Amino acid sequence: MKEKKIGAAPAASDERAVQPAVRIEHERANFKTLLLKNPNHFGNMPKLGLPLVKALSQSKLYEELTCIGLHPEGNRLQAIVQIKRDSGYSGGTCTDGSVEYVRFFVRRPGGWHNLGVASFTSYDLPAGSPLPVSYSVEMEMDEARKYCTVENVVEVRGILSWSLEPPEDPDWTPTWGNVLTVKVQIAPRQPHQVKIATLIEDKLITIDPSILKLVDLGATFQPVAQLQQLSYATLKERYAGKDVPGHRFGFTEAQKLIQQPLTATLLTQLAGAKKRGDKAFPGLPDLGLFGLFTDLFSFFDNLVQTKGNPTYEELDCVGYNPQTRMLSGVITIKRNSGYSGSLCEEGSTEYVGFWAFYGGAWHFLGNSQVRVHDLDAVSAGNPVRYAVFRGAHLPEQLCNDVRGIPLRAILSWNVPPTGPDFDPVWGNVVNTHVQPIITKVSPGDQRVRLLSINGANIEQIDSSGRAQHTAEITLCNGNDSPFGGPIYIRGDLLLERSDAYFNSATGAILPGQHPPAYQVFVRKVGSTAAPTQLTNSFGLRVFPVNPPAGNPTVGVLQEIRSVGGADYYLYYEGDLQRVEPPILSIWQASGLEEGLYEIEVKGFKWDGVAYTPLDTPSQIQQVYVYNGYPHTELDVNGNTFLEKSPQVRLSITSHKECGDAQVGDIIEGEYEVVDYFFGSLSIDCLQITIGGLPQPDHPVVPSGVTFSPPTVTTNGTSGTWRLNTGSTPANPTPMTPCGYTIVLSAQDRALVGPNCDNHYNSVAVGFCLREKSGKP
Numbered sequence: 001m002k003e004k005k006i007g008a009a010p011a012a013s014d015e016r017a018v019q020p021a022v023r024i025e026h027e028r029a030n031f032k033t034l035l036l037k038n039p040n041h042f043g044n045m046p047k048l049g050l051p052l053v054k055a056l057s058q059s060k061l062y063e064e065l066t067c068i069g070l071h072p073e074g075n076r077l078q079a080i081v082q083i084k085r086d087s088g089y090s091g092g093t094c095t096d097g098s099v100e101y102v103r104f105f106v107r108r109p110g111g112w113h114n115l116g117v118a119s120f121t122s123y124d125l126p127a128g129s130p131l132p133v134s135y136s137v138e139m140e141m142d143e144a145r146k147y148c149t150v151e152n153v154v155e156v157r158g159i160l161s162w163s164l165e166p167p168e169d170p171d172w173t174p175t176w177g178n179v180l181t182v183k184v185q186i187a188p189r190q191p192h193q194v195k196i197a198t199l200i201e202d203k204l205i206t207i208d209p210s211i212l213k214l215v216d217l218g219a220t221f222q223p224v225a226q227l228q229q230l231s232y233a234t235l236k237e238r239y240a241g242k243d244v245p246g247h248r249f250g251f252t253e254a255q256k257l258i259q260q261p262l263t264a265t266l267l268t269q270l271a272g273a274k275k276r277g278d279k280a281f282p283g284l285p286d287l288g289l290f291g292l293f294t295d296l297f298s299f300f301d302n303l304v305q306t307k308g309n310p311t312y313e314e315l316d317c318v319g320y321n322p323q324t325r326m327l328s329g330v331i332t333i334k335r336n337s338g339y340s341g342s343l344c345e346e347g348s349t350e351y352v353g354f355w356a357f358y359g360g361a362w363h364f365l366g367n368s369q370v371r372v373h374d375l376d377a378v379s380a381g382n383p384v385r386y387a388v389f390r391g392a393h394l395p396e397q398l399c400n401d402v403r404g405i406p407l408r409a410i411l412s413w414n415v416p417p418t419g420p421d422f423d424p425v426w427g428n429v430v431n432t433h434v435q436p437i438i439t440k441v442s443p444g445d446q447r448v449r450l451l452s453i454n455g456a457n458i459e460q461i462d463s464s465g466r467a468q469h470t471a472e473i474t475l476c477n478g479n480d481s482p483f484g485g486p487i488y489i490r491g492d493l494l495l496e497r498s499d500a501y502f503n504s505a506t507g508a509i510l511p512g513q514h515p516p517a518y519q520v521f522v523r524k525v526g527s528t529a530a531p532t533q534l535t536n537s538f539g540l541r542v543f544p545v546n547p548p549a550g551n552p553t554v555g556v557l558q559e560i561r562s563v564g565g566a567d568y569y570l571y572y573e574g575d576l577q578r579v580e581p582p583i584l585s586i587w588q589a590s591g592l593e594e595g596l597y598e599i600e601v602k603g604f605k606w607d608g609v610a611y612t613p614l615d616t617p618s619q620i621q622q623v624y625v626y627n628g629y630p631h632t633e634l635d636v637n638g639n640t641f642l643e644k645s646p647q648v649r650l651s652i653t654s655h656k657e658c659g660d661a662q663v664g665d666i667i668e669g670e671y672e673v674v675d676y677f678f679g680s681l682s683i684d685c686l687q688i689t690i691g692g693l694p695q696p697d698h699p700v701v702p703s704g705v706t707f708s709p710p711t712v713t714t715n716g717t718s719g720t721w722r723l724n725t726g727s728t729p730a731n732p733t734p735m736t737p738c739g740y741t742i743v744l745s746a747q748d749r750a751l752v753g754p755n756c757d758n759h760y761n762s763v764a765v766g767f768c769l770r771e772k773s774g775k776p
Helices: 031-037 197-201 209-214 232-238 252-260 264-276 293-305
Strands: 003-005 063-071 076-083 100-107 110-121 134-142 153-162 176-185 313-321 326-333 350-356 361-372 383-391 397-398 405-413 425-433 435-439 446-452 485-496 517-524 538-543 554-558 559-563 566-570 583-587 595-606 609-627 630-634 641-643 647-652 660-663 666-674 678-685 716-724 738-748 761-769
Touching: 003 738, 031 252, 063 100, 063 153, 063 176, 063 313, 063 326, 076 100, 076 110, 076 153, 076 313, 076 326, 100 134, 110 134, 134 326, 134 566, 293 738, 313 350, 313 405, 313 425, 326 350, 326 361, 326 405, 326 583, 350 383, 361 383, 446 609, 485 609, 517 583, 538 678, 583 595, 647 738, 647 761, 666 738
Parallel strands: 003 425, 063 383, 134 313, 134 425, 176 383, 397 435, 660 761
Antiparallel strands: 063 076, 076 134, 100 110, 100 153, 153 176, 313 326, 326 383, 350 361, 350 405, 405 425, 446 485, 485 583, 517 566, 517 595, 538 554, 559 566, 595 609, 630 641, 647 666, 666 716, 678 738, 738 761
16 A cells, blocks of 8 residues: 555554754744835835845745645635644644645636635644644635536646735745646536526537427426446557556446355356356346457456555645634546546545544544546646545644544545555555644533624624734734625524434435534624524535435535524524535624624434423624615616615716827826725726737725725725826836726625625726827
């Protein structure tokens, strides 16, 4: 068994490996102070025009981005970061620690495009902690799909940066961290998923015009039960001359044969067939056995000798994100054939099983999988990276007692691993250590735990019900931020969990089962009315114990259930089954009156007869609901209507709006944004393209503030703006004569929905830029 050791995971204990003390460099210990004095101190922001003090770029002494991969069907980028030292991260596990950012880019036609930034918190660990500690981060990546006849392989870039969020510049290099670029495969578009009209338009099919009127062009073809699985004989013919051995492409059939009951009669018949050189074997007609039995004995001889072979695929990195409860792994596909078919065929499955070592034993965390195919885009030294991921419950530890947890991951091609000592035939083993979940709840406490509201951690929300800035990493950071509807309430139930409640493949609750339950109530603070129970339905993404091939998650509908005269949501998490993200309820608060509201969640468990409250049955959180600044707007017909978003105003004062200006003119105007919770604004001159070429881009410079800084509450801003259309030192090429649009965009500080959205508004004015001569 080939084993890749990242750190050292013990077979029977979790003893720590002693690490030498590390001196923290001045540039590390004073990183933020040095940048605040001079943002170009290390030389990675030369466009600011400030002097370089000490060149330092892509130092990997403390952290390193080692792997990036994509799960095609799940549309999920996963990246692994190795923390290499036990100090140098701005504080221990009872402090705020420091932030590790990873910004992702994808190369599309025309260049690199920003996908967004993910992050996690790193800490100084107790002296002697096993290293490295492996963290994972994830990012949605929903790219345009092509038909399965086209290999859609693209480049992805990740930039890891400690304590400084990378800018939206794919060529930027961090001081502490590194840049990694890999190739990934976008999931194919299968013909049965596409409307018949689109297939005709894309010339994949033709239909006689005389019968077109009889065809529902908005329909799709009836999908086949599954993609075509190629036989041994077909694969043998396809892989002839491609250096793919029989015990690779016949591996699936071999497993079927091994799983068949053995009898003396069967073995006698098999030996006779071998001696005679039979090309068929009636004893096993259901397997269509191999096509040629002359391959069989050498085939099994090679199979027995193959253990932990990473020739075709190798698990490079695994990690865990204790803040998102997500396990991840990245697999490198090294060859262009040997994966049982093309993108239009079934291909094969890479399984990764995860185990964590605690309490003196290995504990299974679940399997994940990804489908792979033969790809011409793969060549020597030019691999494609895939990702696997699944939610997992690892032990929770109080901040003053955090110890790294050994993690073992086993990659096995076409056969799921069955235990922590499983020897894969095709694949390998990776051992590392991961950080446990840091908790404030005592072990054994049974309660509802609220985790976040619209992406803001509960710890961020102060007594005003608004989210504030915090060093702790969250999906959405706050700046005296209220909450707008819909409001996503995330949390979990702390109690003994079981997978026996659920269908292992679909995640659905089995008939007659009574998993833990909860209720959610809301009311406006100060109201004398009874709290309102939330009973609306919403979707969940569930990691079942044995997910179907392809995507490791399945969708389930969370809906209210009436039990014993009361209404409950039933809890979908078990020992291995995981809900991601852990949504308890979605409160449709968009139409509510502004003000402070109270969210209360009560937890219950089944006592065999009825649901009874948990030991700590209720959790309460206050939030300030704000659904936008109310003001009137004009529609396209000149009618007034009530708008709830920042009020914006933009004008041109130096020239007539929609009038003429000449190249070299300074165009000036005024702007205003009004909102109770003003967040930020931008004023831009939309870049134009002529003949497919982007024209010179000149900045619009506002006079006033463009954002509401932390701890400062403002109800808006106003000022003047200017645009130089001529040649400047920063923009030596003047703007091209054409029509232009100036756009003011503004957003407030409210956290709206689950993805850090805000209330938004924009307004635009235009002008025509002509040659200096003034000729039309």
